[in-house]
Amino acid sequence: MGLRGRRANKNPPVLSQEFVLQNHADIVSCLAMLFLLALMFEISAKIAVPFVTLQYNVTIPATEETADPITFYHHGIKDLATAFFYMLVAIILHAVIQEYVLDKINRRMHFSKTKHSKFNESGQLSAFYLFSCIWGTSLLISENYASDLTTLWKDYPHTLVSFQMKFFYVSQLAYWAHALPELYFQKTKKEDIPRQLIYIGLYLFHVAGAYLLNLNRLGLVLLVLHYFVEFLFHVSRLFYFSDENRQKGFSVWAVLFVLGRLLTLILSVLTVGFGLARADNQALDFSTGNFNVLPIRISVLASICATQAFMMWKFINFQLRRWREHSSPSQALKKKSVSVKSKPTKKEKENGINGTVTSNGADSPRNKKEKSS
Template sequence: MAFRRRTKSYPLFSQEFVIHNHADIGFCLVLCVLVGLMFEVTAKTAFLFILPQYNVSMPTADSETMHYHYGPKDLVTILFYIFITIILHAVVQEYILDKISKRLHLSKVKHSKFNESGQLVVFHLSSVIWCFYVVVTEGYLTNPRSLWEDYPHVYLPFQVKFFYLCQLAYWLHALPELYFQKVRKEEIPRQLQYICLYLAHIAGAYLLNLSRLGLILLLLQYCTESLFHLARLFYFADENNEKLFGAWAAVFGVTRLFILTLTVLAIGFGLARTENQAFEPEKGNFNTLLCRLCVLLLVCAAQAWLMWRFIHSQLRHWRESWNEQSAKRRVPAAPRLPARPIKRESGYHENGVLKAENGTSPRTKKLKSP
């Protein structure tokens, strides 16, 4: 992280130098953009990186409000917030996760999973709070019909567009982080799967002007994922603590049902009954039968794949626990050795003295002199 002491130096622009200083490099680039705001010549260019573009003033009953739509300049803004996310990622890793993992003394495999879950818990919880605030203030929860009414939703409020830009920046930053964090080759395919899945759904909702529906689905998904990664963190702290996994398993199935129901309701029934059903990309209208079927197929296939993986992992977990219990039952008890018979001398004891059978004490053997 920036301004911290280095115990080891690496050759400039080498692979190890970039890996260990990628957050500092990102911090310098962000600082250059912020410095550009101070000068009139570069201020307009710097604002392209920081603020969302394509603003349009919309008249209302009282005054005018500023709304936004998407365009190619959004890529510049996303790039800037990718560097912001890389810096925040390094801050959480060094000042929170590394200090906790040192106390837990985890193995390499558990250490990698602990870092992954720690980063995702911070992101998911902050996204849940932010997304819940947006859907409440915009009235999407109190009025479910707004998810498909007045489609296409081309003009977005500032907080909705900024939320989508930050979401895309985070999941795009996760791709180079696989290299910076030196993720094991066995873990890369699994992480690439859910990164690409999130990017496809978020970018699809943003580009197809389904931002309202996408916010609700992200809120449901992030609540479930935050519970899962919290359960993993508690499990790494204490392996006997598995109660949160049971709660996550119950919430996971309910979330899949809610996502499928809401998607079919909004796209399959809501958009199908609207009057404006034409393919007009220049106006942001994609409300055709083919587009609706493609979106429904993508969402249903993703939920079915997640449910299949969940059932497969649960069955494997139950099989492993059953094998452990059966192995413990098959272990035979240690055989007891027969007690050795105590050799007693003839006679009996009386007041601690051995007596012969006729009542006299036995003779003591004379020791031979050396």
């Protein structure tokens, strides 16, 4: 069964731009299938294995404490090949969710073009954030990172990780890498591309940084915390698109957003600024994966603080813009022209709050218009 969605009656020319856009999921599926078929033959298996399976495994022999041998993994250049293959998988899953879930809802709801684009974005990200939160939380519980915060910096560098931990990071890199070609496949508007590139770049930079600097434990905690807040926002936006009266989720998200930024800063300073700073081994050593030196610690904290400050700046500007729109005197005149019978009070004239305002198009909730008396 193809993953093409609705298409015009006249088929576009083969290998044309429209053909690639309409059939990109099928093309990527065939490419991913080639890697899987290559595993069946001895000649091509050596090339296909680094793409499909995780590399750089280290087996620790059984001891008195562990009856069976334990396999751990570390990172290397071959992880790029693995991330590329799972990027193809992410593109396929993106097309499946789009065609069999989001497109069906869009046809029923009859959204405008703006809401249609925002609904698709929130739908895709909600599914990813939910899956990542569940996966990340299970890792936190199984690895006992949530119960003991000292494990975030204890015994650094954390070069050897479990299969699930490495697969989690490779999957994260693959997902955010797949978002780049999706800008082309989904025909993203030119005015939306800079915003998309900024947050995709930030995700790739921080996830890859935590993975390569062996700060995978701290990165896992911060990702789960951040993904939970983002999941709440996009779910609230989905409910808002279906019914504009459903706005309570945005209020809860606003509170958790601020708390999430504070917790991120506290955990980062506690781990990098205090935990790693007091560690005995503070010598740069690429062979052992030790990056616990002052310049790198400062760079890590500066990067995290700058990102959190940027997010808070965007958040505050958004809230201030909404507040200004709600208190704009021009909106009072607009409301007066619509509802002639309803006369504003003296206090409302002074404060300029009469009528309703749209806060940010389809991207944010609007107050319900008051009925004229």
